[in-house]
Amino acid sequence: MSDDAREGRTAGHADARSHGDGRSHGDGGSQGAWTPSDIARARTAYRRTQRRRALLVAAVATVIVLGAVVLVVTNAPGWERARDAFFSPQRAVEVLPEVAAGLWLNLRVWIVASVVGLIVGLLLAVLRTSRIPALFPLRLFAIAYVDVFRGVPLLLILLLVGFGLPALRLPWLPVSAAFLGGLAIVLTYTAYLAEIFRAGIESVHPSQVAAARSLGLTRGQAVRRVVLPQAVRNVTAPVASMLVALQKDSGLISILGAVDAIRAAQIATTGDYNFTPYVVAGVLFLLISIPLTRLVDAWSARQGWRGQMRGIAGAGALR
């Protein structure tokens, strides 16, 4: 198809055509059969041995470091006692159902808080960067909100919301520890997310807005169609790490008495001095956050430069 398109153009520009062919990445197949020359084969072989050597070095280094760590830990004087107190397999199996049930609460808090935080955070960021006069009071509110909730420790917000709001005795306000704890987390994280999104919006070059406006788009259309998509793309990595942090901090609602994974583990450790439940809770958090970060990495790689490296003019392939 591409060849037809080029063929359709004015004759007598053979130079330009072959030029275009040279530059177009990967729509070929039309070039004649090619058998690599000796030089090319030698280079390929060289690159292969280099790759093998790199792999070997990495493997040996890993084994050495891991071995050293295991030796140091297992030779520590208190290793035996620590192993029994923290890594008792039998205790782990016993407490797993309770801790997992607690983790389900963490997950729900995390999902709701993430969704609300992302949406409200983005809205606040747009609000703060908009120039609509009627929105001025809202803009002031957004600035004050972000300043306050970024500046006060999450723990303090949790205590204030968790114990302060119920004191108001508002009949319509749910007073469960999970709700109030979630609310406190949302309040704090929304402020952070708003700032990240604002940075993203401000990172889009003004010439992009000029181009959009030049095409007749209104200010709002330019923001929605040109600025925000680029802004969100620019900040996926920091936003994602914020969400991972949020997942961990969802454990703070245990302070208010909500029975989440941490609180369940805490309950399970009272009485004996076996702290295995905490380790179980930690492992469960890891089981969620590690795949999550990998997923986000993979997704943002597809969105960003890294995923497209192959196809970007000027990116090259550096050795």
Place this chain on the structure above:
Amino acid sequence: MSRASDGGARPGKPDAPLLSLRGVRKTFGTGAGQHVVLDGIDLDVAEHQCVVLVGSSGSGKSTLLRAVDLLEEIDDGQILLDGEDVANPWVDANAVRARLALVFQQYNLFPHLRVLDNLTLAPRVVHRRPRPSAEADAHAILEKVGLTHRARAYPDQLSGGEQQRAAIARALVGGPELLLLDEVTSALDPALAGEVLDLLLALRAEGTTMLVATHEMRFARQVADEIVFLHEGRIHERGTPTQVLDHPQRDATREFLRRLG
């Protein structure tokens, strides 16, 4: 105000130029750092005419084009489009910009959109056209600039010349009444520059009015009805390509042409 057009086929309003600048002044900065970029520019572009702006780097060509597209606020003077002063802040700037099209010196393609979507964004969002008909138009224009095979690529994946042609294509989509072109051949090899030149000549034959900034005197010579030489914020010399390029009257013009070689 010598309008150098041949005055040939110009249906419609023969007398009122499509675009007139009157005493346009533009400065950047304030106080001691103030820098007068445009210092009382008078300029007419009649319908179907191609006016070419030349002048050394920093002489204000881009600024002038951006001011016409209402992307810069001018300090004084008038920008008359069909007789209406669009520099007035109460004029609907979006409506004016939708009638004009500017090809930016730096292209300013939208990196998050494929070439095709770069072209269809304005028709879909501004003119509320359904996607299929907008894409049909876009494909026709991509064919014109020889980019059919790159329609699904992202701007980052294009060579410099391809980006430039994509930017031209994006500007052509709305069927603008006035095309503003900023250095459209700077990134093209001679063969491609020739093609873009052919394209612009074809557009002019179709009746598109153009105001073009360029450093390429060969290009200016071929496409211009009138050449305007900007120097120190003023129009220093104007006339047909023959008058300005072959028989320059002023020292500054001669010096400028001599340095270009």
